[in-house]
Amino acid sequence: MSDKYTPKKTDKFAFGIWCIQNRGRDPFGDVTRPERSVRECLEGLAKRNVYAFEFHDNDIIPFGASAAERDRCIRELRKLMDDLGIKATVITTNLFYHPIFKDGAFTSTDPAIRAFATQKVMQCLDVGHEVGAEVYVFWGGREGTEVDASKDPITANGYFRDAVNFLCEYVLDNGYNIKFSIEPKPNEPRGDLYLPTVGSVLAFIQTLDHPEMVGTNPEVAHIKMAGLNVYHEFAQALDAGKLLDVHLNDQKPLRYDQDLTFASENLKEAFFLVKLLVDHNYDRTIGFDAHPYRTEADPWDFVERNMRNYLILKEKVQRFNEDREVQDLLREIHGVHPEWVGAFTKYSKDAAQRLKQAQFDVEALTNRRLPYERLDQLLTEILLGVR
Numbered sequence: 001m002s003d004k005y006t007p008k009k010t011d012k013f014a015f016g017i018w019c020i021q022n023r024g025r026d027p028f029g030d031v032t033r034p035e036r037s038v039r040e041c042l043e044g045l046a047k048r049n050v051y052a053f054e055f056h057d058n059d060i061i062p063f064g065a066s067a068a069e070r071d072r073c074i075r076e077l078r079k080l081m082d083d084l085g086i087k088a089t090v091i092t093t094n095l096f097y098h099p100i101f102k103d104g105a106f107t108s109t110d111p112a113i114r115a116f117a118t119q120k121v122m123q124c125l126d127v128g129h130e131v132g133a134e135v136y137v138f139w140g141g142r143e144g145t146e147v148d149a150s151k152d153p154i155t156a157n158g159y160f161r162d163a164v165n166f167l168c169e170y171v172l173d174n175g176y177n178i179k180f181s182i183e184p185k186p187n188e189p190r191g192d193l194y195l196p197t198v199g200s201v202l203a204f205i206q207t208l209d210h211p212e213m214v215g216t217n218p219e220v221a222h223i224k225m226a227g228l229n230v231y232h233e234f235a236q237a238l239d240a241g242k243l244l245d246v247h248l249n250d251q252k253p254l255r256y257d258q259d260l261t262f263a264s265e266n267l268k269e270a271f272f273l274v275k276l277l278v279d280h281n282y283d284r285t286i287g288f289d290a291h292p293y294r295t296e297a298d299p300w301d302f303v304e305r306n307m308r309n310y311l312i313l314k315e316k317v318q319r320f321n322e323d324r325e326v327q328d329l330l331r332e333i334h335g336v337h338p339e340w341v342g343a344f345t346k347y348s349k350d351a352a353q354r355l356k357q358a359q360f361d362v363e364a365l366t367n368r369r370l371p372y373e374r375l376d377q378l379l380t381e382i383l384l385g386v387r
Helices: 017-021 038-047 067-084 111-131 153-174 198-205 220-225 230-239 267-279 300-322 324-334 349-357 362-366 372-384
Strands: 013-016 052-056 087-092 135-139 179-183 214-216 246-248 286-288
Touching: 013 017, 013 087, 013 300, 017 038, 017 052, 017 300, 038 052, 038 067, 038 300, 067 087, 067 111, 087 111, 111 135, 111 153, 153 179, 153 198, 179 198, 198 214, 198 230, 220 230, 220 267, 230 267, 267 300, 267 372, 286 300, 300 324, 300 372, 324 372
Parallel strands: 013 052, 013 286, 052 087, 087 135, 135 179, 179 214, 246 286
Antiparallel strands: none
16 A cells, blocks of 8 residues: 555654564464564565664574674675665664573673673674664663562662663773663563663663763553553653654553554554654654564564554644644643743742742632643544544
């Protein structure tokens, strides 16, 4: 299908290779789809005008590969990228699958495992530099506990901090154009994960030696698992200047990590997320981190659906922003008492004195009209296509 919702390279969509290579396995059932090579994945994405891909080190290079094998994998990947005109924007390290990481990587109680994890990331950063990736993602899938008696969380976060500080210095020392992004998640596969929310990540970043090099990439599903507001969590990261990447998908609240197609479950929530990115001129890649349904024979309807949903919602955002009645209501809600706009955004003795002496009509302020029912109904009608 080719129409106005067909993606273009300029939309800057990206998919994790792991999304395309997902074979439908779950804790209760074996694979339902055939294995796909990196070439098949990238050819399929390029055919659909996907701008970029994200990958773990072991999506490209087998665990324990020799230096010669590693170099061969990178040469083949770079040639494939050139041939297909597709970029690698985000790279990450698989620090969760191999049983060596069964009790954590950076937060393992064993310093040798922490050292091995840091070595593995250094090697991954080298790969990222070679393929032109500019963001390295930390997803702490095993960084947590089931038994709180096993670890002191302050000590564990100190281990994580030491690793990130060391790796920032490694990037600076080598002159790599790479920033770090921490991806929060509240639980799964561990019972409790460290740095579970955007707020906890932002607080952690301020304790680092190079906070300017580190940001966050929230994921819709992870936020819903914590029972939080997706719109607000992404906004917090964007407001802090720390939104380095986005991972879009969908999720039923407070359940296991479902990784559903973007906007397949919570349409209004997805609308506000797209509106946030559009209204505030987010200009990095739009990354999707989701899985096709286990019933799917291949991933391509899934890939097209994610991008199409985003583009449809982007058009809905434009309609909302241009709808005369919507904008009139917003002006009514936000436009009263212009004399107070900016009056106390910057402190001065005069501003403080004026504010202390001001007389407010409490009854009038209490009784002001806030037509939120009508506003929300207009949005509903826009989303349902009747307006």
